[in-house]
Amino acid sequence: MSLPTYTEIGCIPPPTTVPNDVVQHWIASFAGAIARVDVTSVVALFLNDGWWRDLLSMTWDFRTFHGCNNITQFLEDRLKISQLSAIKLASTVSPKLVTPYPDLGWIQAMFTFETAIGYANAVIRLVYLPSGEWKAFTLVTSLEMLKGAEPEIDFDYPTRQDYAAARQEEEQFLNEDPTVLIVGAGQSGLGVAARLKLLGVKSLIVERNERVGDQWRKIRYASLRIHDPVWRDQLPLMSMPEPPLWPVFTPGTKLGDWFESYVKLLDLNAWTSSMIRDPKYDPAAKEWTVTVVRNDGTSRTLKTKHIVWATGLNGGYPNMPDFVGVEDFKGPILHSSQFQQPASFAGKKVAVIGSGVSGHDICRDLALTGVDVTMIQRGSTYIMSVKNAIPLQYKELFWKGSPPTEVADLLYQSFPNPITALMSVRVTEKVAELDREMLDGLARVGFRTNMGIDGSGLFRLALKRGGGSYINVGASEMIIDGQIKLKNDSLVDSFTHDGIQFVDGSVLPADAVICATGYGNMHGVIEETFGGKVRSVLKPQFWDFDEEGEIHGIWRDSGHERFYIAYGNLPNARFYSKFLALQIKAMEMGVFGSRYSLV
Structure with missing residues (x-):
């Protein structure tokens, strides 16, 4: 599994390419093969390593088919009964040549179609080959509305009952x-x-x-x-x-x-x-x-x-670790969901267990009000800054002047998730370059970071763990300069009357403990x-x-x-x-x- 880079494909698109003409030709070939229920001809329009993702329109499920063999089996099983028709270029988004990276590009377009039971949208990405052909790298087909379920507007003036009743x-x-x-x-x-x-x-x-x-x-x-x-x-x-x-x-x-x-x-x-x-x-x-x-x-x-x-x-429901000795601890032990304001912790030593979003935000809140706070980091954390990461990831689709939300959503979701993960590796590397000063500073004080699962940053972490990351809005700098203390050289062993004892025998004095440890099963x-x-x-x-x-x-x-x-x-x-x-x-x-x- 890989991205169709120009190096891998062996060529780049001609500068004279007219995206609309390319897409219209591909759609005509696709529609003709669909009308004939000609599976072989449909599959021939895809790269050998191509992808077809379907969201209900042909499967009543969410399915992703990778490679010609899997796409062929899918179409043999579902093409005839799905009854695709009325395939035409969408008017909402014009076809365009997209180059997310200097070594990677495709023509992106949307088209609409009907099935036996509904109306659907599709997003196609076409890649140029040395043969002069344009073939599909990815296609997503998405059910948008059921026939017979179209919303109706009642223009009759209500006369019998007031609105509140x-x-x-x-x-x-x-x-x-x-x-x-x-x-x-x-x-x-x-x-x-x-x-x-x-x-x-x-x-x-x-x-x-x-x-x-x-x-x-x-x-x-x-x-x-x-x-x-x-x-x-x-x-x-x-x-x-x-x-x-x-x-x-x-x-x-x-x-x-x-x-x-x-x-x-x-x-x-x-x-x-x-x-x-x-x-x-x-x-x-x-x-x-x-x-x-x-x-x-x-x-x-x-x-x-x-x-x-x-x-x-x-x-x-909060996930509270079952630490030994919690009943002996002199102060409050809270879950992050119970933390509201830092003022009640004034003059106290507070330990925050966890280094995800909640752990960072709570430590920052406490440190800003002068509380002596220590973050207990149990495992490495993916860190990126809101300043650099958010514009890089979302400015094309989710920013002022971007496409309508419904269109942006479909374009964003139109990559199969494994391809999104590959693209995320590149984004993560770029964000890390921009965040180098911050990441180096965290490393100097011993804070353990990672690049996400398989280097994909936030994407895979969010979909696998629902946590394990922090988008920095100020806490990282406070860790670097010592306003937020750090303890991550040993795991928690037990609680004592006056604090937390660790496996290596060290003790962290604490008057209160906040567990930023997520939620239950x-x-x-x-x-x-x-x-x-x-x-x-x-x-x-x-x-x-x-x-x-x-x-x-x-x-x-x-x-x-x-x-x-x-x-x-x-x-x-x-x-x-x-x-x-x-x-x-x-x-x-x-x-x-x-x-x-x-x-």
Whole structure:
């Protein structure tokens, strides 16, 4: 597996290349072969090492096929029944020659098509060969809408009921039960709810916090800001204002307020201060029975066709290491989710266990207020600066003046994940060059860094571990100059009355300890709510890549019928929520076909 560099291909595109003409010719050949159901001719339009990624449009799953043999098998199995037609160049993005690096280039274009059940988009990247041909390096095909499910606008003027009364009836489901129950009002749950509403599917969000957005107001430290620019961190179907009316990097509390506003403005149905109890699935009726319990002691039993579990990668439950001697420690031991303000730690020695985002941000907060704080680093950490990394990674698609979000999302996701990982190696190397002074300074004081999994920086770490990195917004300089002390020469052995003892016998005095140690296991959290019967049929792994490079069990088949797991950062939740909503709508319409899944 490699990138089609000019050296590997053996030539560069001619300077006289007209991208539109090249793409039109390729699409005509592709459409003709598709119409004839001529698999051999379709595959001949790809590089031998080419890729085809499908997002529901032909597989009802997320699949990535690498190489002519795998693409051939896929098309032999699915081309005829998919009934592709109406293939034409998209009007949203003009074909263009893209050169991400001096030794790498392709023509990038979008086209649209129809299938037996829906409308779809595609992104193609064509590479020039010594023979004078242009062949596909990557193709992604993506279901956009189901036939018969197109949103309708009701222009009739309401005359019988006032808005507030109508919303009360709708939100409380006074006369019916929701088709979909969504557990969790984070970006994933809200995204699915909005997408379902667009498709005419009634859903109810159940949120354990008092208000929508409280996971950003109360369960995160007060200084938290999102590290991605606002153009990348939109929710679907309704965008935040752009800078200067909105910060480029959104404060966590402000994001929580936006989540709450989003629910109100889109008329999404959410019950806060609520949790689900005793969910039971009836496979014959294909229906869940669930009791929703509210903090005021009232409860209601609902019947729903689908449950979406959108409580975060690990359910939002803190992971607290089981250290020996914690009961003997004189001071408070908190999880990072319990840390709010540094003022309560004034005059104390604080140890922070963990060197990921939360560990760095909390140490920085404490050091800025003069607290004696020591970071305990247990393993190496990938570090990049927000100043250098963010513009380099996102300026083309997620910046002021970039393409519309829906287009940018598809272009960003149109690389198969293994290719994105290869591209990320190059980005990571470039960021490290720009960050050399900072990285050298960290090395001088003994802070251990890495370049991410296989040198891919943040990309693989985020999709495998959901952590292990820090985008520097100031803490790294404070580690270098000693404002944040560092302890990483031995692992924690136990707690004493006055501090922490390490395996090598050294002791770190501490008055308080904050564990920035992540969150618990998703399977365990699901079992607590649904029981062992549901857990026993779930996929053995969630998150990380399967052998094709697709994400295990998220936004797709979880292993249990009509139970789905929705998880991702803001851009992933925005993009993939559409596909989960389409799967649910297709089932409700009776047009959902068999999944062509990886065995």
